[in-house]
Amino acid sequence: MTATTTSGDNGPVNPETAVSELRTALGLWYVGQVGADALVRAACTLLVAGFDGLSLCMLAAVSVRDADAEVPEYLEAALHEVGLDFHPRDTPAAREAGLRAMAAQTLAQVLTPRRLTSWAHCAFGHTTLDLAERLAELDDLYDMADYDERPTGDLDAEVMAEARRLTS
Known part of the structure; x- marks a missing residue:
């Protein structure tokens, strides 16, 4: 990336x-x-x-x-x-900064909403990082929509809203 x-x-x-x-x-x-x-x-x-x-x-x-x-x-x-905080890698604060950066990439249309949820779910699962929990849940909903062959426009919009929340 x-x-x-x-x-x-x-x-x-x-x-x-x-x-x-x-x-x-x-x-x-x-x-x-x-x-x-x-x-x-x-x-x-x-x-x-x-x-x-x-x-x-x-x-x-x-x-x-x-x-x-x-x-x-x-x-x-x-x-x-330059006024930025440093966090050692593999700490919760570093993971949160990474999640926010990935959310920003989604808002910038570098990543699709589906890719963000898939990455967050894979990287953090449902219990590793509280801040990523909603994205993991949305990834589960994408999986169900794929199985049922339902449109995902509403899910995309919800992911974008979550990305905005994470970056605000």
Whole structure:
């Protein structure tokens, strides 16, 4: 999966957009949906947007080839330099950040509502992460609709509403 980005090569990068891109990449990284190279690219975008800090510069300077090994060394301090919280991977807070990032990807139409529920159900089941429970339930409803060959438009709308709730 590739995190959506709204910065481009045509003009200045909005600082809020750059922070949002790092937040999304971080959440996706927490749940294994992108590699550490996405965090390096997001750090580069932050520098272009005008952010500064030694750890952020070090993070942006990591070779994407070596990102998986080197990013953890600079990540926590770089996040603090731009006002974001760091959570160790495989903690409830990291999983929640990942769930929110996946929900944001659904709202950005990178993921379908069905794909979000399937991923959440597979990743968290019904009891691992309370925040994901409704998505797991909706995945069960998709499965029943598939079996009965019923339309899923109402389920899609409910998933989008849940994604909006998760990202608000």
